[in-house]
Amino acid sequence: MWNWLHKLGSPKSFFAISERLLPWFGTLALLFLSVGIVWGLLFAPPDYQQGDTARIMFVHVPASILAQSSYMMMASAGVVFLVWRIKLAEIALQCAAPIGASLTFLALVTGSIWGKPMWGTWWVWDARLTSTLVLFFLFMGIIALRSAMENRASAGRATSLLAVVGLVNLPIIKFSVDWWNTLHQSSSFSLTQKPAMPIEMWFPLLLMVIGFYFFFFSVWMMRIRTEVLIRERRADWVKRLVLTMKNKRDMKHAV
Amino acid sequence: MQFDSLSDFIQMNGHGVYVWAVYFLALGVLLLNVLRPKMMMKRFYKEQYIAYTLQAAVSNEKLKDGSGDYLK
Amino acid sequence: MLDVKNLYCERNQGLLFEALSFSLKPGKVIQIKGPNGAGKTTLLRILCGLFGEFEGEVLWDLEKHPIYLGHKAGVKDLLTVTENLNWLCELQQNYPSSDQIKKALIEVGLLAYKDVMAGQLSEGQKKRVSLARLYLINSPVWLLDEPFSAIDVEGLTKLEERMRGYVEGGGSIILTSHQMVNIDQDVTELLLKGANSC
Amino acid sequence: MLIKSIQRELLLSMRRPADLLNPLVFFVLVVSLFPLGISPSDEVLKEIAPGVIWVAALLSTLLSMEVMFRNDFEDGSLEQMSISPQPFLVLVGGKIVGQWLVSGLPLVLMSPVLAVMLALSEEGIKAMFISLLLGTPILSLLGSIGAGLTIGLKKGGALIAILILPLYIPVLILGTHMIIAAEQGVSYSGDVLWLAAILALSISLAPFATTESVRIALSDG
Numbered sequence: 001m002w003n004w005l006h007k008l009g010s011p012k013s014f015f016a017i018s019e020r021l022l023p024w025f026g027t028l029a030l031l032f033l034s035v036g037i038v039w040g041l042l043f044a045p046p047d048y049q050q051g052d053t054a055r056i057m058f059v060h061v062p063a064s065i066l067a068q069s070s071y072m073m074m075a076s077a078g079v080v081f082l083v084w085r086i087k088l089a090e091i092a093l094q095c096a097a098p099i100g101a102s103l104t105f106l107a108l109v110t111g112s113i114w115g116k117p118m119w120g121t122w123w124v125w126d127a128r129l130t131s132t133l134v135l136f137f138l139f140m141g142i143i144a145l146r147s148a149m150e151n152r153a154s155a156g157r158a159t160s161l162l163a164v165v166g167l168v169n170l171p172i173i174k175f176s177v178d179w180w181n182t183l184h185q186s187s188s189f190s191l192t193q194k195p196a197m198p199i200e201m202w203f204p205l206l207l208m209v210i211g212f213y214f215f216f217f218s219v220w221m222m223r224i225r226t227e228v229l230i231r232e233r234r235a236d237w238v239k240r241l242v243l244t245m246k247n248k249r250d251m252k253h254a255v
Numbered sequence: 256m257q258f259d260s261l262s263d264f265i266q267m268n269g270h271g272v273y274v275w276a277v278y279f280l281a282l283g284v285l286l287l288n289v290l291r292p293k294m295m296m297k298r299f300y301k302e303q304y305i306a307y308t309l310q311a312a313v314s315n316e317k318l319k320d321g322s323g324d325y326l327k
Numbered sequence: 328m329l330d331v332k333n334l335y336c337e338r339n340q341g342l343l344f345e346a347l348s349f350s351l352k353p354g355k356v357i358q359i360k361g362p363n364g365a366g367k368t369t370l371l372r373i374l375c376g377l378f379g380e381f382e383g384e385v386l387w388d389l390e391k392h393p394i395y396l397g398h399k400a401g402v403k404d405l406l407t408v409t410e411n412l413n414w415l416c417e418l419q420q421n422y423p424s425s426d427q428i429k430k431a432l433i434e435v436g437l438l439a440y441k442d443v444m445a446g447q448l449s450e451g452q453k454k455r456v457s458l459a460r461l462y463l464i465n466s467p468v469w470l471l472d473e474p475f476s477a478i479d480v481e482g483l484t485k486l487e488e489r490m491r492g493y494v495e496g497g498g499s500i501i502l503t504s505h506q507m508v509n510i511d512q513d514v515t516e517l518l519l520k521g522a523n524s525c
Numbered sequence: 526m527l528i529k530s531i532q533r534e535l536l537l538s539m540r541r542p543a544d545l546l547n548p549l550v551f552f553v554l555v556v557s558l559f560p561l562g563i564s565p566s567d568e569v570l571k572e573i574a575p576g577v578i579w580v581a582a583l584l585s586t587l588l589s590m591e592v593m594f595r596n597d598f599e600d601g602s603l604e605q606m607s608i609s610p611q612p613f614l615v616l617v618g619g620k621i622v623g624q625w626l627v628s629g630l631p632l633v634l635m636s637p638v639l640a641v642m643l644a645l646s647e648e649g650i651k652a653m654f655i656s657l658l659l660g661t662p663i664l665s666l667l668g669s670i671g672a673g674l675t676i677g678l679k680k681g682g683a684l685i686a687i688l689i690l691p692l693y694i695p696v697l698i699l700g701t702h703m704i705i706a707a708e709q710g711v712s713y714s715g716d717v718l719w720l721a722a723i724l725a726l727s728i729s730l731a732p733f734a735t736t737e738s739v740r741i742a743l744s745d746g
Contacts, residue, residue, distance in 0.1 A: 033285075037278070042258070053270040059281040082737075099288055106284045110277045117270050137691040144687045148678045151338075153380035154745035158674050158738065162688060165670055165734050169692045172723065176695035183702065215285060222292035229299055233306075234342070242303045372744075375608050379744040392610045399601025405540040414533060414602075417526075418609035 009086040011228040012237055018221045025218035032211030039204035047201070056114040058205055062212040064107035064132050070100035070216060071135060074142070075167035078160030088224070090156035091231065093163060094146055095223035099216060101139035107132050127181035131174050138166045152231075328353055328467065328499060329374070334383035336369060343369060344519055347383070351499050353467065356490075356512055359503040361519030367503040368398065368472055370519065374501065375470050392419060393468035394460060400453040404446030408437060408456055411445055412463065419464045431462035434485060451477040458482075461489055469493070471502040527615045527622075534623025537596075548589040548628045549635060555581040556639045567644040574643035575653065575704035582632060582657060583664060583693050587686055589628035590668040593620065594676045594739060603676075607743055617739060618732045621669045629661035645704070652707030656700040659720040666731035667692045673738030677745045695723060 040058035047054035074096040081089035111132065115124045123129075142159050149155035232238050258264040265271050330350035336343045343366030351357060359367045372378035374385060375395040387393075402411045409428055416423050423431075432438040435455040437448075445453060454477055461469065475483060490500060491510045508514050538545050559577045560570055597603040597620075606616045636657050640650045671689035678684060699716045706713040 041274075041278075042264075051270055053273055055274050056277045059277050063281070098291075102284050102288055106281060109280060113273050113277050113280075117273050134691050134694060137687070141688040141691065144684055145674060148675070148680065148684055149745065151745050154741050157379070157741045157744075161670075161734060161737055161741065162674060165692070168730065169695075172695045172726075173691065176698045180698045180702070215288075219288045219292065222289075222296070226292055226295045226299055229296075229303075233299075233303055238303070239307050242300055242307055245300055246304045377604060377608060377743050379740070392608065395604070395608055397601055397604055399599070399604065401601035401605040403537065403597075403600060403602055405537050410536075415605060417529060418605055418611055420610050 029214035036207035060110035067104035078163035336381040365519040400457040431459040530619025548585040552585040575701040586664040625665040656703040666727040676742035
């Protein structure tokens, strides 16, 4: 296992491995997502309280799950980089930040749209929504720091440090937001407790979550591949790749 | 099938607007995430191709035979 | 004392140096030469541990830390000259007495400014305050980045004399400079080709 | 060596009082804006007082964070510190303590005056004093990580806020709740313990992160 991880560590071999993995991840993501959406939209029963707005859950819940786990994955890549100095971990971190931020944004907006029909207000200071908002700020911090530092190498170290600091603080923030919510929100309505879902609704949700994970990995891999090429552009294997790709493309004019 | 007609499916008895807004937004975000790396990759190939051909022209023929064996 | 094994360093676009190896024995002087932007300062900063983004090995075995003189003098404007020197020496775990500091200041010709705020000194004078450390702190290696820039002729001769004495005493120096170093010991040169060459 | 570093830091700040006073003036200014902005009536002020004081405290510590490493970075003494045999962690720790003594402590000492302005009750002022006394060191410790990360960057000001404010949220929540609880006469010992716990965590972890962030900035500079 150890040398496999080491092989994955070197950008060139990662590029080769991801060449084979990417189509698999892509098709699996497409498959899960399409089945999940069709099932959730068409066949799942409307919720007895919320009626059809419950269908928003099939997007909002996976998005907020992904938001948190993408931060976890990004921060663990940061830890790997700070401890073992594997260059690929730093590239992975910098590529995960924008995806994570976009998913957190998606979770935020879908959460507020879900709130509109149910409570009539666009924004509700619910514990989970607020901690997703804070997570969004954390992502923004990472992206702001990455773009502020021109020199790529030290930007990697700085962003990994910030990600790790954020990771250490995340549980504290989560606790304090939840605790703060119970203080001010006397009424018990909130998105936190998932209503006991019948199996017909729970299963499409599971498909959607798995689909989102596959989607996240495939998009993440795509970004890492581009970043690896940019970083290794002086290496011969990149030169050959670019030239061969160009010849192929000239031949059949397809991207 | 929960809905008997297409129009009912779109309305979703009044909540349709929100549900569709969410799904289109989700589609948008997902597509954006997919297209962004593809575009960056394409831009990288274009720029690098020009850079390499320029460099190849300068340090001539070192690359030409190199690219041959990669296809094996 | 120091050996460097196949150092590789790349900065934004250019490749600074690749497979660079050299070693430093006591009593030797190395002068790093090369065009601007060739990475002379970066190499020096790698040697003293300031710069982290490089591959390869830098192996020091010293009992005392080297003295590093960078482009920035490291002198605080809000402290007087003596306070600055006291602080800089404490950093290197030397605790000089006040007359040792006086003697050092005489060597660099700044005795009159002993209790003057460093802020009022010119850049050249601030550099000489930093150079005064060479008389105060005994350290096996000196890493000097352009030591001769912004120094007047009289200061130059004094500095070279000090270097001569130091090298005789078994100390070793790595410096970057465009000028010739006229000290009688042999100066091995290390030429960096520069970023755009390869 | 820690004491020497703190002494040096205090000496430096004494010689340049502007950096000492600016955050404090800012603190007073922000707090006095709210009665003008919202309404001078006591009930309203009492309601918003905890939040106002704490948000003003957050912002003024951020303000003093930016200048913390910048001067030493620009004149090269930070470099000398990082490569000296003295443990860099101790030197950075000294700087953080020095920074807190210069900008955090005066803020705490001055806050009762502002609390009176915001019509806080006697009990509330006591709670606020304790919460700020425990809270401002955390703000300095976490803020110094941000300061370290943004040393070499030109547009550091806003960037520090974006990086570090999310980390301040737990302290803000606990601090304000302490004052509210005290106002209502409820015992707030739970919050004191929580703040003390976070303080202990930050004291033990933050200096390491700050040292690493300064090293990164030095390697960039």
